[in-house]
Amino acid sequence: MKPIIVIGSGVAGLRAAIELLENGCDVLLFAKDELNYCNTDKAQGGIAVVLKEDDSYESHIEDTLKAGAGLCKKEAVELLVKEGPKRIKELISMGINFDKKEDGSLDFTKEAAHSTNRIVHALGDATGHAVEQTLIDNLKKFNSIEIFTHRQLSRFYVEDGRIFGALFLNTKTNEYEVYYADAIVVATGGYAAIYKNTTNPPITTGDGIAAAFMSGAVVEDMEFVQFHPTALKRYNTPQFLISESMRGEGAILLNDKGERFMEKYHRLAELAPRDVVARSIIFEMEKRGIDKVYLDATKMGEDFLKKRFPTIYNECLNYGIDISKEAIPVAPAAHYTMGGIQSFLDASTSIKGLFVAGEAACSGVHGANRLASNSILEGLVFGKIAADSALKFAKNNPTGAVAIQKPDCVECDRAALRNRIEDLKETIWNKLGVIRRIKQMEEILQCSWALFSKHNVDYNCSEGITLRNMALLASIIAFAALKRKGSVGAHYCVDTPHAYDNKQHIPFRISDLEEEL
Missing domain, CATH: 3.90.700.10 (Succinate dehydrogenase/fumarate reductase flavoprotein, catalytic domain)
Incomplete structure (x- = not known):
């Protein structure tokens, strides 16, 4: 069996990698920057979990469903909430020190839209850093893992609806590298950094979602961008x-x-x-x-x-x-993105062998608006599930011998591309921001799709991949937002302020976009 590839070094990717390693699997783990440079490490608030005697699964589920404005998938929410305590107890056994009261009990706090104090936190307001470091420390105990840093995902290789490899740009050497796998777990995070105003590190440009979409994967609810x-x-x-x-x-x-x-x-x-x-x-x-x-x-x-x-x-x-x-x-x-690669309860996607967890996924747990402090919990719960599903798939569906030709690189003008990226970020903020208008969304859909088509080549620099992915994601967000004939949750359009279609999801493939444009 070939190694299983895990792309992303935040909570979902690390938890998936640890689960695979504990089950004796060889793992290739890819990080876009340094191993700990990610959204997880920056997360402040905490983790929502039912661990108090006066709390209940029903209460946490209800709070999540209410925040999701009618678009959460209840089965996914129930899975998240009921598996949550196990994952937090595992994290404690790995060595994390959550903040405690003087009597030694966990210090639960409350955040918006929660009906009770159920948020555990660490280092005061540096919970994400504590989680990230705890998982990294445990990851490094294993020998059957290779860690590749400064690798930017560019494309997936798919044949007959089945994934068998991935193409990365080594951003230190600006050379492409091909890796083969029987299964791949995508945990590359969301796409909030395509906006001019964002709380995310600049690497959060939706690379995993873009690569999957270009390979034919279904994405869902991409219009829902949460603005902190x-x-x-x-x-x-x-x-x-x-x-x-x-x-x-x-x-x-x-x-x-x-x-x-x-x-x-x-x-x-x-x-x-x-x-x-x-x-x-x-x-x-x-x-x-x-x-x-x-x-x-x-x-x-x-x-x-x-x-x-x-x-x-x-x-x-x-x-x-x-x-x-x-x-x-x-x-x-821009802070968090609820949309992503459409995924199911086992973290599978519409592409065989491709699994997804964390913010790169649209699992249905967040609906139209994520409940505070459910994100790290989602990464822990679905990171483990993605690993279990990927391992089972890889054992039963080996890819066999395949060969991939590295692409011919296109030389890039890095300064010009950087300027274009900054211009696009401002346009995305103005036309796909907190408050939206139909005319502006129609405008950005046309111009961003044209920009994607122009730059859909294999540049030998990170800026080229980033601009291509940003233009594609702007097109996807606008396309989904225009399909939604009403406002709900994080999507608010002044021209259609009423949420009369709020029970509908918006799934589509790249072929659907191409047909309309």
Whole structure:
């Protein structure tokens, strides 16, 4: 049996790799950058899980379904919630130290749209880093794994609907490399970094989704992009995420006049679902003619803020903001993508031998709007499931002898491509952002598809692959958004504000796009 390829080094990819290794499988693990450079490592808030006596599976399921605005797949949500405690207990056995109360019990906190305190967290507001490091430490205990860093996925090799290999660009040498496998697990994350304003690291450009789509895979619900309401808004500084946990702990949103405004938009005010809060901030900014609002956490006190939110406290201090004494300037930014490669309960996809987990997948657990702190849980639960399914498939369906010709590379003008990427990011933000309009979506669909068609070649640089994938993903988002004849969850179109089709999913292949364009 050939090794199984795992692409992505966040929580889903690492958990999948560990499961495969524990079952005696040889694994090739690919990371686009350094092993720990990913969204998981940046995640702040925590992990939602039913571990308290006064909590229940039913409650967590109901909260998730409500946040998903009628588009969650209940079977997937039930699987996520009921498998969650096992995966968290495994993580604890691997060595993670979740924050505890003085009596030694887990310190559960609450986030928006949760009906009870069920969020476990580590290192205050650096849960993702603790999870990432714990999984990496356990991964390195195995000998039957090869780890390839600085490899950007370019394409998959599929024949008769069955995957048998993948093409990567070595971004250190700018040379292409081909790898064969009996099964591949995609855990490359989402596509929020194709937006100008984003909380994601720049590598999060949907490479796995783009490669699968170009190979004929079905994608689903790609219009649902979650915009985090509160990213640091300060000129010439990164858009650092200000965790939703701060609002869960009592921080309030203020406009430029120091007035609390969320109560005008939703009965839950600051604790409304993320899509509601993000839109409300945009509406308030447009009404007031401002480009930011303020998150006020000063009432929590310096000692509490330093202990509970050390990362946020220190990061803001680096930019001259003492959050114990002044409000934080914030604005929405692209944060999480609910759409992705269509997947089923066993993490399989429409391509035989291709499995997917984490943010690259559209498993149905998030619906139209992800419930806070369900993302790391999804990576843990479906990472394991993807590994189990991939191993079973590979044992029963060996690929046999195959040979792949490396592509002829196209020389690239890196500076010109970088400029084009930045222009496209701004266009995507303006036309496919928090608030959308039909005419603008039609415009970006036409121009981004033309851009994809022009750049759908094998450049010998990362910028070329990135521009191609960004243009393709912009086309996919716009296509899906125009198919949805109403607004629901994270997709809000001012021309169709009513959610009368909110029970429908939008699955399609590249052939569907080609037929219409």
